[in-house]
Amino acid sequence: MSVFTHLVAELGRLLEPVLAQSATAAAIVLFTVLVRLALHPLSRAAFRGATPAAGCLPLLLQLPVFFVMYQAFSSAEVGGKTNELLGHRLFAAPLGARWTEAMGEGGPFGAQGLVFLGLFAAIAVVAAWSAVRGRRSAAAVAAAAAASTAGPKKPAGRGAPQGRAGVKGAGAKAGAGAKAGVGVMAEVSAEQQEVMRKLGGVLPLLSFGTLITAAVVPLAAGLYLLTTTAWSVAERAWLQYRKERAERAVEERLEQAA
Known part of the structure; x- marks a missing residue:
């Protein structure tokens, strides 16, 4: 934990000339971004699995980091020395403060309370974005899988044309397969597709659980949660965009070849 404390403190010192008392809060956000960059290859590999639970492994690997973050802003001493991080703030709220403590310092609309309300609002926006994207993705995958498995199969004609028309027909079929983009989903049973559809609708709602967590952990840990959750949603949106563009x-290449 002392290594983490030292790293965040050094990042805060680098940012202090620009961000003054909020430099350590910005250092936490930067530290979180560095962690997510390191985990990006795993996130990309999990996304290729095309399941609603994609990304669980990177989430699990972040738990130790979150625990260290929680401890660093909950302990008065680190390595036998006074924890210097506890004295830093995000605007008017100490980074080691909790929502319940802010309630005792002016209520929800006091100086500290407003900082927490801003954090909660940002987390709620990210959670709503995640839920909407998750439901759309699950619906699209389920619809594509149903179409690919239920579509009628026509027997090949004995006198099928070969030349340019044959190439065009083959290209259209290949293009339809690429557009579906469901891979393994097309081979699973109807029961498995139904289970995955339900999970796809429920899992995005778990993002709202971050609000509850942020209300009971130190403000610094709440910043970590906000940053990593926003990164996860933006990362999946970017990966989906790249997949659809490919x-x-x-x-287009198949159409040009036809």
């Missing part, structure tokens, strides 16, 4: 490029 699929469109494949379709």
Whole structure:
């Protein structure tokens, strides 16, 4: 934990000329971004699995980091020395303060309370964004899987044309497969698809649980939660965009070849 404390403190000192008393809070955000960058290859690999639970491994690997963050802003001493991080603030609220403590310092609309309300509002926006994207993604995957498994299969004609028309037909079929982009989803049973559809609708709602966690942990840990949750949603949106762009490029090449 002393290594983490030293790293955040050094980052805070680098940012202090620009951000003054909020430099340590910015250092926590920067530290979180560095952690997520290190985990990005795992997140990308998990996304390729095309399941609603994609990203669970990076989430689990962050638990030790979150625990260290929690301890660093909950302990008065670190390594036998006074914890210097506890004296730092985000605007009017100490980074080691909790929501309940802010309630005793002017209520929800006091100087500290407003900082927590801003944090909660930002987390709620990210959670809502995650829930909307999660539901849309689950619905799209379920619809594509149902279409690919329920579509009628026509027997190949004995006198099928070969030339340019044959190539065009093959290209259209390949383009349709790329557009579906469901891979393994097309091979699973209807029961498995239903389970995955339900999970896809429920898992995004878990993001709202971050609000409850942020209300009981130190403000610094709440900043970590906000940053890593926002990163997760933005990362999946970017990966989905790249996937769809690659699929469109494949379709265009097939159409040009036809």
